[in-house]
Amino acid sequence: DAGVIQSPRHEVTEMGQEVTLRCKPISGHNSLFWYRQTMMRGLELLIYFNNNVPIDDSGMPEDRFSAKMPNASFSTLKIQPSEPRDSAVYFCASSLGIQDTEAFFGQGTRLTVV
Amino acid sequence: GNSVTQMEGPVTLSEEAFLTINCTYTATGYPSLFWYVQYPGEGLQLLLKATKADDKGSNKGFEATYRKETTSFHLEKGSVQVSDSAVYFCALRATGGGNKLTFGTGTQLKVEL
Numbered sequence: 001d002a003g004v005i006q007s008p009r010h011e012v013t014e015m016g017q018e019v020t021l022r023c024k025p026i027s028g029h030n031s032l033f034w035y036r037q038t039m040m041r042g043l044e045l046l047i048y049f050n051n052n053v054p055i056d057d058s059g060m061p062e063d064r065f066s067a068k069m070p071n072a073s074f075s076t077l078k079i080q081p082s083e084p085r086d087s088a089v090y091f092c093a094s095s096l097g098i099q100d101t102e103a104f105f106g107q108g109t110r111l112t113v114v
Numbered sequence: 115g116n117s118v119t120q121m122e123g124p125v126t127l128s129e130e131a132f133l134t135i136n137c138t139y140t141a142t143g144y145p146s147l148f149w150y151v152q153y154p155g156e157g158l159q160l161l162l163k164a165t166k167a168d169d170k171g172s173n174k175g176f177e178a179t180y181r182k183e184t185t186s187f188h189l190e191k192g193s194v195q196v197s198d199s200a201v202y203f204c205a206l207r208a209t210g211g212g213n214k215l216t217f218g219t220g221t222q223l224k225v226e227l
Contacts, residue, residue, distance in 0.1 A: 004157075033214075033215065042217075042219040042220055043158075043203065043217045043219075043220060045214065045215070045216075045217075048214055055214070056214055091157055091158070093157075093158075093215075095215075102148065102160040102163065103158075103160075103215055104160075105157035105158045105159070106157055107156060107157050108156075108157050
């Protein structure tokens with residue numbers, strides 16, 4: 001398996017534009033997580049899904065952020081409109097959803113909003 | 115709620131020095147505990163894990179023991195190398211309540227010659 005695949009790897013956009021980050025989890029995994037990493041706040045869980053259903057979105061910063069998982073092999077994180085303070089590295093991770101199994105992380109999307 | 119507390123970084127050591135990165139947790143029930151490592155420019159990778167009290171996880175010379183009495187999972191290595199320079203994250207997955215992973219803030223390790 002190729003692992004968790006995120007796209008794009010880098011994104012530079014202007015303030016006010018819509019940004020969509022994409023994630024393909026490992027085949028067979030039924031839990032998917034979106035994290036944001038910044039120097040100031042470290043690694044923050046934004047939202048996670050079990051079996052394509054959002055379970056906990058309490059980490060989503062505000063209404064400008066939305067996430068979907070239309071099927072078991074694809075998820076998106078959308079920011080609309082984007083702001084400079086959204087600049088960060090966004091990670092997607094997936095796991096088998098069993099307590100003692102590890103989460104596998106993608107390489108991240110580095111987002112810069114100017 | 116569940117939480118993980120790690121020692122503040124950065125930690126700077128000379129090569130071959132002994133490493134300890136402290137991690138304590140708060141959780142209900144019997145969580146599974148993990149250490150992840152993040153090398154520059156990459157995503158997080160699992161380093162080791164322990165799923166029940168007194169278990170010892172080990173990998174690449176790193177070890178951590180699940181201590182329920184002190185709610186701790188400290189990471190240790192007897193002799194660090196320059197290639198160990200990275201950010202280390204302690205994490206837990208609690209029983210019940212879904213499969214949410216809770217991470218600590220991360221500890222940056224710098225190993226110098």
